[in-house]
Amino acid sequence: MVKKGKSHPDYILIIASGLLIIFGVLILSSVSATLSYENFGTPFYFLSHQILFGLIPGIILAFLAFKIKLTFLKKWSSILLLINLFLLGMVFIPKIGVSLGGATRWLDFKLFSFQPAEFLKLTFFLYLATWLESKTRSQTGPVKVLNTK
DSSP states (O other): OOOOSOOOOOHHHHHHHHHHHHHHHHHHHHHHHHHHHHHHSSTTHHHHHHIIIIIHHHHHHHHHHHHSOHHHHHHHHHHHHHHHHHHHHHTTSTTTEEEETTEEEEEEOSSOEEOHHHHHHHHHHHHHHHHHHHHHHHHHOSOOOOOOO
16 A cells, blocks of 8 residues: 655655756856857856746746645646636737737736736646546546555
């Protein structure tokens, strides 16, 4: 039987993600330094922007996502999908949907703007995983875990 208790993070995944982040930041700093200096007078504009508006919020959101129970996500997956489909439809409302480059893909709420399609990707996969798990359980019954020790 599998012990029920406190879950532990996957340390290999955390190390691999950390290495990818470090290499990405190093590559960004080396590639963008010249362009940043020419346009903004500092070689670290793009690097600092990516750290402040990408890396730090990403780490905070990843920590919060780790704290969310999987049963909660399964329970709300269909509602989250419907909310995201509604947000995707809001793109076509004038003054809320923003057209850039000939395509209307962004929502502008004055304080922030975002692409609802990015959230739809996450919620669709969450919904699909929940739906497929429910189909698997209904066909095979509860999954039994064998003790390998």
